[in-house]
Amino acid sequence: MHAFLILTMLIITGPLVRKDLRIGYVDMKRVLDNAPQVLEGRVALDLEFRPINDRLMSDEESLLELEQELAGSSGLTGERVASLQREIRNLHRSIERRREDLAEELNFRRNQQIKELGKEIELAVQTVAEREGFDLVLSSPVAYASDRIDITAQVLTFLETDYQRRDPDRVQ
Secondary structure, eight states, X not given: OHHHHHHHHHHHTGGGSOTTOOEEEEOHHHHHHHOHHHHHHHHXXXXXXXXXXXXXXXXXXXXXXXXXXXHTGGGSOHHHHHHHHHHHHHHHHHHHHHHHHHHHHHHHHHHHHHHHHHHHHHXXXXXXXXXXXXXXXXXXXXXXXXXXXXXXXXXXXXXHHHXXXXXXXXXO
16 A cells, blocks of 8 residues: 555656666565575474474374274273274363464464564665665565565675675584
8 A cells, every 4th residue: 555655656757757767676574485584484493393383293293093993993881982082082072172373373482573573674774775875675465576676685695695794604
């Protein structure tokens, strides 16, 4: 919506605007998919949540074993069949609940990381725009942006350089 308002203002005030106006565009999805700061955050989250996910997968395997035992229940007593059904139902509910909790927590933490990196990314865009002499830089989503005005690569290069500058011993 911001971009639309800015473009509308530029169209309306076109004759009043400098003829050498430089407009740039940053594909934020590409930045968020490729910036080393974001990739490092993903690795950290993966390491943090992997044990929880591993326990879920282990419980899913146990559930499958119980379901297979129940499927071949021809020699089991009625009491054992009922017990297996209860155990399967309870384990299934537990897995679903924990899977939803994990997804929710992971999503919350990803959004939190992106929000924290937002200022860093904004600074990178501003620095590149000032250095390259841009008067206006729009970010996605936009209806259309030509490759000529796409400065995403420069922003990513700035973020990568800044990332390495802060800790030159990092392995990429």
